Amino acid sequence: MNDERIEKPRELAADNMGDALAYLNSGKATAEERADIVRFMRETSQQSLRLAAELNGSYHEPEEVRTLFSRIIGRPVDDEFALFPPFTTDYGRNIHLGRRVFVNSGCRFQDQGGIYIGDDVLIGHNVVLATLNHDLAPARRQSLIPAPIRIGNRAWIGSNATVLPGVTIGEGAVVAAGAVVTKDVPANCIVGGVPARMIRMLTADELACECATD
Template identity: 45%
Template sequence: METLLEKIKKVNEILKDDELFKEIHIAKGENEKLIAEMNNGYKTNEEKLKYLEKITGKSINKSVTVSLPFQTDFGKHISFGKNIFVNKEAIFVDLGGITIEDDVLIGPKVSLLTVNHILEPSKRRGLATGEIIIKKNAWIGAGSTVLAGVTIGENSVVAANSTVTKNVPNNVIVAGTPAKIIKKL
């Protein structure tokens, strides 16, 4: 049976009356309670990871640390590697898929956005998606936004408050809006 993510990756647009759109909202609704519970009160990292395993439907390595509050609109399409740190107030809009490889650092108030609305006015309530991949040992600085379809290269750094609209190669620092290479590492 085809997963929801596989179905989403096969289409360019998900229109508001599409059956796929309804399926997305059912799954989204199922996770909202878990996300609210996870963010309510103090939790040990072990407790947070148990919630995240329920939210994502995947096993998460004990070396992953996620600070609360943590928000995701969907949750099922997030994959965590090992030795990852996600700081407070991160927002993962993950319908299009978010893959975070090993040793990644994600600063506070970072937004990973795999969904966008369609530009054409008659389709504006529909969705377009694109997977975000954050490669090994990358660092996403505080307040940065990474948009749909972007890959952040291995060892690369996104400077604080940057907006990443295009793929970032390995071993560079990018900064600004839109983010541009400012230094090679």
């Protein structure tokens, strides 16, 4: 894909984008003392909402979907990336994808804290990846607390699952449909439920089958 087609938000300066991402990736809470970060996040969100409306508003060929998604995240995706709209994100610029990722319809990525998705990951219908939390104290509840979500290679996130801030999902792991993932998931582990708990590990036969396809 031609990088020249990945346009930057015209009114959002690149140095401001870098400052905002660095602050969000530090894990520090965004509060009144960093009103500039909150303001910039909101401006960036409006850009992403406009692009998402274009993506979701009518039919697009797969290449057009990749181009629009690349504009949302601010970097190109590989030619084997696939996404079925609708898709929504309330930031967009802190989504990082590996190769051959598939995202099914209805997914919502809240990526201010950073979403890192490995190679060959499958994400089912209506999955929510949420990287922001709020302080429990009512007086500080307007503060936003970012924490990244990391999804390892070949993981599979089932339909209607929710992954909460700070969670790492290991390589080859499976998150069952409807699960709410509040803690890290080991590699090659199947989890399900609310909150998600370990169901079992992948068997030797299942892992051998996976290796045979390499």
